[in-house]
Amino acid sequence: MLKVRTTVGIADQTHEYLMLRAIRERRTIGDIIDELALVSQPRLSEGDLDRQIEKDLAYFRSVGRKIKKGVKNWNATKIIREERDRDNA
Amino acid sequence: MPKFTIDVNVVLAWMELQSPELCRPAGRFFQKMRRGEEILFAPEFLLVELTNVLKWRYKRDERESGELIKRTRDSGIRFVAIGSGKVEEINKLVHKYGLTSYDALYLFVAQKMECKLVTTDPKLLEVKEWCEGLGK
Numbered sequence: 432m433l434k435v436r437t438t439v440g441i442a443d444q445t446h447e448y449l450m451l452r453a454i455r456e457r458r459t460i461g462d463i464i465d466e467l468a469l470v471s472q473p474r475l476s477e478g479d480l481d482r483q484i485e486k487d488l489a490y491f492r493s494v495g496r497k498i499k500k501g502v503k504n505w506n507a508t509k510i511i512r513e514e515r516d517r518d519n520a
Numbered sequence: 521m522p523k524f525t526i527d528v529n530v531v532l533a534w535m536e537l538q539s540p541e542l543c544r545p546a547g548r549f550f551q552k553m554r555r556g557e558e559i560l561f562a563p564e565f566l567l568v569e570l571t572n573v574l575k576w577r578y579k580r581d582e583r584e585s586g587e588l589i590k591r592t593r594d595s596g597i598r599f600v601a602i603g604s605g606k607v608e609e610i611n612k613l614v615h616k617y618g619l620t621s622y623d624a625l626y627l628f629v630a631q632k633m634e635c636k637l638v639t640t641d642p643k644l645l646e647v648k649e650w651c652e653g654l655g656k
Binding site: 444447448451480483484487488490491492494495496497498499501502504505506507508510511512514515516519 | 527528529532533534535536537538539542547550551554555569572573577578579580584588591595598599600601620622623632640641642643
């Protein structure tokens with residue numbers, strides 16, 4: 432693929448995000464941008480995308496089901512509030 | 521494109537650890553984000569908070585927690601790093617709204633990204649100008 436060298440102005444937080452992700456994944460910032468723009472990756476068909484989304488959500492739900500079986504107080508709103516308030520009594 | 525900052529309790533709703541009327545809209549946020557129809561932001565702290573509750577409240581082992589944290593990190597949420605240079609602004613939010621510093625991190629990201637913070641948390645929802653309830 433032809434690569435174009437260019438200079439762009441982006442938000443400092445976008446730059447930080449791209450830089451951290453590039454370091455973590457040992458890739459270049461350009462590769463990350465390509466991926467985000469879906470330039471270097473073939474676009475999933477609508478059906479494939481829907482299936483992938485459902486598969487990913489199913490994973491989250493499967494962990495949630497296991498949690499509900501083993502933990503009595505699982506309500507996320509309540510426990511997150513308790514955790515954030517824990518040191519503030 | 522619509523954009524929102526999300527609280528960790530929205531991610532936990534993807535796991536259906538909320539009431540069904542909250543889980544459905546949380547799932548829609550996930551779908552729209554993945555379809556490129558909405559942008560979701562969160563502080564990097566969300567991943568730390570998730571790690572903590574998975575171990576200490578939800579009793580998950582290292583392997584399972586690790587996989588779920590990785591999937592959340594790679595889900596498409598745009599995580600925002602908050603450096604030490606922002607601590608004065610966090611402090612200001614803590615005092616202005618009577619929040620914990622943890623809450624303030626989410627509010628800070630919403631303000632910086634100029635979007636609403638979506639949460640199920642009653643304390644944060646008191647900050648009406650910046651927060652909206654899941655399913656609203």
